Amino acid sequence: MTWLNLPNLPTPLKALFAGYLLVIGVGLCMAGLQIMLTHGMADGKLGLSKDDIVYSYYGNRNDTTIESKLNGSMKDKAPAEVKLEIIKWAREGAPEDQWEPHFKGVFAQHCVMCHGNIPGIPNFNNYEDVKKVAAINEGASLQNLTRVSHIHLFGIAFIFFFMAFIFSFAVNVPLWLKTLAIAMPFAFLILDVLSWWLTKLYPGFAWLTIIGGVGYSVASTFMWVTSMYQMFILSRNGKVYGNAWERDLKSSDK
Known part of the structure; x- marks a missing residue:
């Protein structure tokens, strides 16, 4: 199946994948804006800082x-x-x-x-x-942390799974880089959620929340841009590429 790669996908599949990526892209931007207007205002100033995270989780x-x-x-x-x-x-x-x-x-x-x-x-x-x-601000309650954590883990994991699945059909991406890009969002997602609980115990862990958020944002942006580029820009060169997964399997055997 030489078409089993992003540049040579049938048009209906490109429409399906592109529609999903566009909606998810807008959704992630809205999520970032929502964070800026809620957690990002915890210290009274627009923009996410370490103090915002401390006030939100440690209090x-x-x-x-x-x-x-x-x-x-x-x-x-x-x-x-x-x-x-x-x-x-x-x-x-x-x-x-x-x-x-x-x-x-x-x-x-x-x-x-x-x-x-x-x-x-x-x-x-x-x-x-x-x-x-009206009591002393001790940040997020354990009940709220539990509720938000499981919603965040389940919901965002589904987003990253389907984005990574689409990206796995990319060509001309070294196997090590493709594997790293696919794994990074999940690793940083766990770090992000874990950091909320650690910050609740000690405010110094707030930096982990920033690292986690930046990490999965960079990885997901790379996968999103690469996938859209290969489906609609790279595909115009008329070149026929081999099965993307088959090429990765051969690379892993070397």
Whole structure:
């Protein structure tokens, strides 16, 4: 099967592979933007830094959770005077006798449109939920880390598997480089998720999160660009290539 390579794939298969890669490419860009607007704002400044990762997973042990959020990713969700009022109340221990007469209405006006309608985040209609986020910021909870970790591992692994499967049909890529590019995203994905748990224990491990994210981003970008180039640019030279997997098997036997 001399067509079993990216340049010489039948047009329907090229359309299938290209459609998947385009959607995944846009999805990964949106994921990066979402990270910048959530974790990237943990320290109140746009752009992902070591402090953002520390605040997200280890926490800012000098502030309450709600104060960190109001000075970070939730910075634009309420007027300055309202934020200061909530922060002061939280620092005083969020006394319950001030909830019903005043702060319940404040949260209803500025917060419950999200924190009351979106599953999985604290419900600010209830004092008990507000009290929890008014405590010292210890970062992500173990329950949240477990939930996000298994979703991340299962979901991203499927993305990398199908991207690597398409890339495995590439030609003119040394076997060692192709193998490394296919394996790297999975290795860095494990490092990324593991780093969340390590950072929860000790903030110095936050650098591993950055290394993991950069590592699988570089590897997946290389596979994406190579695959699209070979299907639509390299294929125009009219050359017929041999079976990509067969060539790799012969290279591995040498």
